Amino acid sequence: MSQEPHQEEQVQDLGEQEILKRLYTFCPIDVVGDDAALLSLSPGHCLVVTTDMLVDQVHFSDHTTHPSDVGWRAATANLSDLAAMGAEPLGITVSLGLPGTLPITWVEELYRGLTDCLNQYQTAIVGGDVCRSSVTTVSITAFGQVHPSRILKRANAKPGQVILVTGVHGASRAGLELLLHPEKGQTLDQISRDRLIQAHQRPCPRLDVISLMRQVMTSGEWGVGNGEWGSEIAAMDSSDGLADAVVQICRASGVGAVLERDRLPISADLNALVAEGEISEAEAIDWVLYGGEDFELVICLPPAMAEAVMSQLGEDAAIVGRITENQDMILSDPTGTYSDDRLGLERGFQHFQ
Amino acid sequence: MSQEPHQEEQVQDLGEQEILKRLYTFCPIDVVGDDAALLSLSPGHCLVVTTDMLVDQVHFSDHTTHPSDVGWRAATANLSDLAAMGAEPLGITVSLGLPGTLPITWVEELYRGLTDCLNQYQTAIVGGDVCRSSVTTVSITAFGQVHPSRILKRANAKPGQVILVTGVHGASRAGLELLLHPEKGQTLDQISRDRLIQAHQRPCPRLDVISLMRQVMTSGEWGVGNGEWGSEIAAMDSSDGLADAVVQICRASGVGAVLERDRLPISADLNALVAEGEISEAEAIDWVLYGGEDFELVICLPPAMAEAVMSQLGEDAAIVGRITENQDMILSDPTGTYSDDRLGLERGFQHFQ
Numbered sequence: 206m207s208q209e210p211h212q213e214e215q216v217q218d219l220g221e222q223e224i225l226k227r228l229y230t231f232c233p234i235d236v237v238g239d240d241a242a243l244l245s246l247s248p249g250h251c252l253v254v255t256t257d258m259l260v261d262q263v264h265f266s267d268h269t270t271h272p273s274d275v276g277w278r279a280a281t282a283n284l285s286d287l288a289a290m291g292a293e294p295l296g297i298t299v300s301l302g303l304p305g306t307l308p309i310t311w312v313e314e315l316y317r318g319l320t321d322c323l324n325q326y327q328t329a330i331v332g333g334d335v336c337r338s339s340v341t342t343v344s345i346t347a348f349g350q351v352h353p354s355r356i357l358k359r360a361n362a363k364p365g366q367v368i369l370v371t372g373v374h375g376a377s378r379a380g381l382e383l384l385l386h387p388e389k390g391q392t393l394d395q396i397s398r399d400r401l402i403q404a405h406q407r408p409c410p411r412l413d414v415i416s417l418m419r420q421v422m423t424s425g426e427w428g429v430g431n432g433e434w435g436s437e438i439a440a441m442d443s444s445d446g447l448a449d450a451v452v453q454i455c456r457a458s459g460v461g462a463v464l465e466r467d468r469l470p471i472s473a474d475l476n477a478l479v480a481e482g483e484i485s486e487a488e489a490i491d492w493v494l495y496g497g498e499d500f501e502l503v504i505c506l507p508p509a510m511a512e513a514v515m516s517q518l519g520e521d522a523a524i525v526g527r528i529t530e531n532q533d534m535i536l537s538d539p540t541g542t543y544s545d546d547r548l549g550l551e552r553g554f555q556h557f558q
Numbered sequence: 559m560s561q562e563p564h565q566e567e568q569v570q571d572l573g574e575q576e577i578l579k580r581l582y583t584f585c586p587i588d589v590v591g592d593d594a595a596l597l598s599l600s601p602g603h604c605l606v607v608t609t610d611m612l613v614d615q616v617h618f619s620d621h622t623t624h625p626s627d628v629g630w631r632a633a634t635a636n637l638s639d640l641a642a643m644g645a646e647p648l649g650i651t652v653s654l655g656l657p658g659t660l661p662i663t664w665v666e667e668l669y670r671g672l673t674d675c676l677n678q679y680q681t682a683i684v685g686g687d688v689c690r691s692s693v694t695t696v697s698i699t700a701f702g703q704v705h706p707s708r709i710l711k712r713a714n715a716k717p718g719q720v721i722l723v724t725g726v727h728g729a730s731r732a733g734l735e736l737l738l739h740p741e742k743g744q745t746l747d748q749i750s751r752d753r754l755i756q757a758h759q760r761p762c763p764r765l766d767v768i769s770l771m772r773q774v775m776t777s778g779e780w781g782v783g784n785g786e787w788g789s790e791i792a793a794m795d796s797s798d799g800l801a802d803a804v805v806q807i808c809r810a811s812g813v814g815a816v817l818e819r820d821r822l823p824i825s826a827d828l829n830a831l832v833a834e835g836e837i838s839e840a841e842a843i844d845w846v847l848y849g850g851e852d853f854e855l856v857i858c859l860p861p862a863m864a865e866a867v868m869s870q871l872g873e874d875a876a877i878v879g880r881i882t883e884n885q886d887m888i889l890s891d892p893t894g895t896y897s898d899d900r901l902g903l904e905r906g907f908q909h910f911q
Contacts (some may be wrong), residue, residue, distance in 0.1 A: 228683075230653075250600060260655050296595070302695055336611050554600075
């Protein structure tokens with residue numbers, strides 16, 4: 206009999222998705238698998254919960270990230286998951302695993318970054334736990350509430366809907382590039398450089414879009430009976446990339462999508478980097494689709510609703526494509542310059558790969 | 559100028575309590591500092607949230623604790639915090655930091671232990687996160703709900719109340735002793751040994767006591783107007799020891815307490831160990847007061863209410879003392895065998911010391 210070591214299946218042999226799939230077997234099927242968990246509280250109230258763990262050297266590093274930026278981004282990531290469900294934030298808890306030699310100022314700066322972001326959304330840190338660990342670990346749980354008829358599930362995408370994307374994409378990835386390679390981006394002015402770096406270090410969750418959509422939808426022009434418009438809209442945030450959001454929505458809904466290349470909302474500063482020849486156009490499109498961490502919303506909804514939302518958001522949103530019955534996910538170029546391309550997740554975040 | 563390294567204040571220079579005190583300055587003062595955080599949802603609904611982080615080699619070890627027991631105890635610890643607030647559980651989230659070489663069966667067994675415990679209380683794992691880490695880390699957040707008038711705060715203790723304690727104490731600590739020193743406890747029969755080990759590995763949160771108290775209090779015999787009895791009762795769980803719970807309640811309420819030594823609810827199996835001469839009586843009392851991890855409830859309430867609760871719980875509860883105006887916390891011996899002793903926290907859990 207062979208005596209190979211490590212015959213047992215290990216965490217590293219499986220992807221994050223496969224691990225989650227196995228753990229989902231222990232969870233009720235109707236509450237897991239979206240941006241956040243949903244729990245019915247009482248008629249008219251739904252609790253939304255999302256949780257995130259950040260580990261030193263995996264999600265941040267003392268050398269490249271200031272602790273206040275770690276805090277800000279962690280707050281944004283969790284609030285963005287609430288926004289993607291159509292929920293309003295209620296509060297967050299923070300659990301910390303801390304090495305004994307960590308300066309206490311690191312922890313205080315982390316909390317400063319967290320609260321600086323949260324304060325913008327009238328949200329507080331309401332509890333936590335502190336324990337010793339050999340590696341700095343930050344675990345955040347955020348909870349929010351949403352009326353059951355206004356929940357924006359990933360599985361709500363339907364053929365005929367258009368795909369609306371808020372803000373611009375690729376800016377966070379470009380900001381990271383400037384931080385990693387300070388020699389790059391010298392052709393840009395200081396304001397543009399700062400804006401890209403800001404996009405990476407201080408992204409904002411689009412809770413403003415959720416409250417604006419609520420206003421638009423309840424204005425009564427939509428003929429959506431009893432304000433039950435949630436089921437007409439699918440949403441996800443673009444934390445893992447614009448392409449990832451489209452793919453996840455399509456998979457959850459059993460539909461496909463066509464994105465039009467020339468409609469993708471590219472950051473103007475990123476376009477400037479292309480114009481100056483610092484990066485190629487293909488690289489820019491790659492950052493827009495797969496860069497991640499822009500924390501914008503990808504929303505699938507009927508064309509008329511989309512127009513109403515667009516009329517409020519103006520240049521802060523774009524309709525980039527449509528949902529199809531055919532389950533392919535395609536990046537097409539109506540101008541004919543590029544051939545059609547399939548969206549893939551190979552370039553998205555998979556922390557165990 | 560001197561160039562001493564580490565002049566900066568480090569996490570290890572401060573205790574857990576001091577770190578939490580500094581972080582509380584970033585939090586709203588009215589929601590932090592109890593067993594769990596409280597958030598108003600809507601009239602008649604209060605969300606209760608508690609969070610816990612467990613780290614390999616600090617809170618558990620692969621060599622001494624089976625992952626299903628780690629899961630069970632983590633579920634109990636969190637549900638016990640909800641019980642201590644008078645809340646019913648709604649669900650928990652689990653975030654995991656996992657080394658790549660960890661067998662996936664470890665994670666599955668952890669989840670099995672979690673769900674085995676949770677299923678007893680119709681509570682589910684509703685979400686989570688998985689990421690890579692150099693040290694196995696389990697972060698759990700539990701949420702529950704309670705009617706605002708039935709919240710059992712630590713700060714509700716008042717002179718004249720008696721101190722009621724559920725279950726028995728010291729059993730978890732005795733079980734740990736048998737696990738650490740298998741040569742001990744051989745004078746006990748197998749059933750007693752198993753019961754002590756079970757008390758350590760599979761403790762249960764006293765949510766049953768909370769639902770029983772709700773029945774007793776709403777039976778209408780108490781003359782408590784509008785069912786607003788929560789403010790008449792202080793509670794905390796004994797996860798960090800019976801003495802710790804009494805001290806924390808007294809500090810939060812600005813009162814003192816007298817515990818009567820001969821009324822302390824000592825596990826019968828622990829008494830057998832004393833009778834067989836395996837441990838001293840003083841050691842047994844020490845385990846009862848400071849051993850911790852029994853996850854029982856320490857409840858301060860008016861004598862008449864206490865009697866009503868006792869009449870339902872029978873031998874599963876004991877009145878062990880009373881709340882005093884004088885802020886001292888005393889262990890007294892009405893039989894006169896031992897002199898009065900002050901309760902201290904030196905022997906309680908302080909993970910950074």
